[in-house]
Amino acid sequence: MSESLHVGIAGAGLLGRLAAWQLARQGHAVEVFDPAPDAGPRFRDGFASAAQADAQAQAAGFTAAGMLSPIAELDNAEPALAARGWRSIALWRDIAAALPGQPFFSAQGSLMLAHRADLGSAQRVLDRLRAACASPAWTAASPPEGARALAPAELRALEPAVSGPAHAWLLPGEAQIDAVQALLALHAAASGSDRARWHWGRRVEIAEEGGALRLADGEARHFDWVLDARGLGARPGLPVRGVRGELVWLHAPGHGVRRPLRLLHPRHRVYIVPRPGDVVLVGASEIESEDRSPVSLRTAVELMAAAHSVVPVLAEARILHLDVNLRPALPDNGALVRRDGRCLRINGLFRHGWLLAPALLEEGLALMAHAAAPPQEERTA
Template identity: 40%
Template sequence: MISPSSSFAILGAGLMGRLLAVTLAQRGHSVTLYDAQDASGQGSAARVAAAMLAPLAESAITEPGVVRMGEHALVRWPQLLAGLQQPVFFQQNGTLIVWHRQDAPEAARLRRLFETTSRTVPSLPAMEALDSSRMTDIEPALAQRFHQGLYLPGEGQLDNRQLLAALEQEMALLHITCHWNTPKTIADFHPGRPGEPDWLLDCRGLGAQAQWPALRGVRGEVVRIHAPDVTLQRPTRLVHPRYPIYIAPKQDHLFVIGATEIESDDMSPASVRSALELMSAAYAVHPGFAEARILEIATQCRPTLPDNLPAVRQTAPHTLEINGLYRHGFMISPALLDVVLELLTTGQSALASRFDLRVELLPNSL
């Protein structure tokens, strides 16, 4: 377990690495960070993500433990953001789900899944079925095109790139030593020995594939656009049996539209088909997207384990590996952060049990 002023080396400066670095430094520990890319976070899945915090919406494709992590994040993110000097866009206006008439059976299936989740995790805010009148109240911009929908109150989002920049600034203020463009592996360190850090935390995502062979990449493509004629007040998801999409409105009429889900670690540019599907679906939600300006079409691969669930493991003394956040990075990272902090301070984690999080530790090693 850590002492009041331990030293840490952290591998990977994506979302998880930055959160751990800042939190540990705020608690008085010495932190050194290593990343294979530059400070922009260009190589991180977090830079491309929409950063939605939608535990009930995501329950359609994940397990109750991840849903509980997402519920935890909705409480923790405001606390974490309050500790940063630079402001970060954060919104908690819920999630809206809409569909066209031909996709009503798929919407009914989703509703049943959400009802099952609500029974399993009863602390989540209750889902509301919207008629035409309530749709007008909830999202006036869509009231003429959709006469029914589902509203998931309490869900949220933040701005991923603002957060990465705010964490970078905080690392500088906390005098965290950052080695950019400096790839490192676990084999480069011997934590606990003289001249070495006391602890090593590996948050490299797909960069850790050589030592965590079960990791795979799941390709996602996302479009970022500026649409002055669109006024959506919350993340909106369009039900579709083949390519369900989300539209996440950020500040100043910036929208993140995504995301494809392709079982591949291909990092090449987005395909024409994917870009057309995403933008066509967005236009089907709101015609104002027709005159939007495309700012970026980005591709990234999410680090994913065979069961699509995150894990924390230990393969050497004083070393923890955190990986497999898949498509839920922003929704579950505060929970993983708090689990790791519990493990470091007490040698065990009650939160991990609550979240059904797989934690593999060496005997008597923390």
């Protein structure tokens, strides 16, 4: 897009902020609307009813563990998702380096772990990953290396803090990003360009094909283009549903965990993700419910017991937050990138938003650039 455009963005979550920063960087003027009171994260502690929790909802992007796991996600997704994931990892590396304060990004691979008694169910996961890596759908992109079994000495060298699991596999090239640092840095960088205006406390009711945003207070704002990045807030225009996810924040000085770890367990999947500042995230449940009320005892016990069984030193960790949010998912659990006239809609990022966002935005901006063509719909898995 060579000319300078005025773009209205509905939603200042993961996609909205990434788009605001990229468009402002390209010389476009952006205005971003979001019902949140400000740009910061808000971690709620103490009891809140479901209604109170809804009213205080924050972007799912803040809750996410920030794992960029194209291989592990092949367990329940198509190779096309993984291909976008690899593209996004390459883009995040450059984005993180370009942002102020350089949010934490690391691509040292991740580990899958299994206790001796759980090898059977772990093998089933590995078989699915192997089959996905061998899929003919990889013809356009080179297939990933897949999971590589580690000998005990290799595991000790890579992750000395891990003790307990008898089996380990390395997923090379997988990455992670600090979601909170990245969201704050995207906001700061876009604001610093003087080409981004943020309208906090303003809810968008409709993102229109004609390039207008209709706000909850009745005002209509007209732009050259609009981007609908409201996640769950895009209802009823899009059939998005929320999938509950619960996650524990721990403070564990000297924990020693170097890369994301996933425990393969027959009943639940648990991951342990190290963050700067001695923080470790343990997640996450996946429950077909739009309940944002606090984390259940069952989830907290399962997550923390599993984490402790893999990294015993976490027994002395202190609990910082128990966080809950809803992942925006479409009926087929696939991502949507669609142009309706002068409105670009990106949604359905589900459990892979950080893994997919840069690649999806790249595709969306390409649709905008080719807008001379008649209106078209692109539905992608």
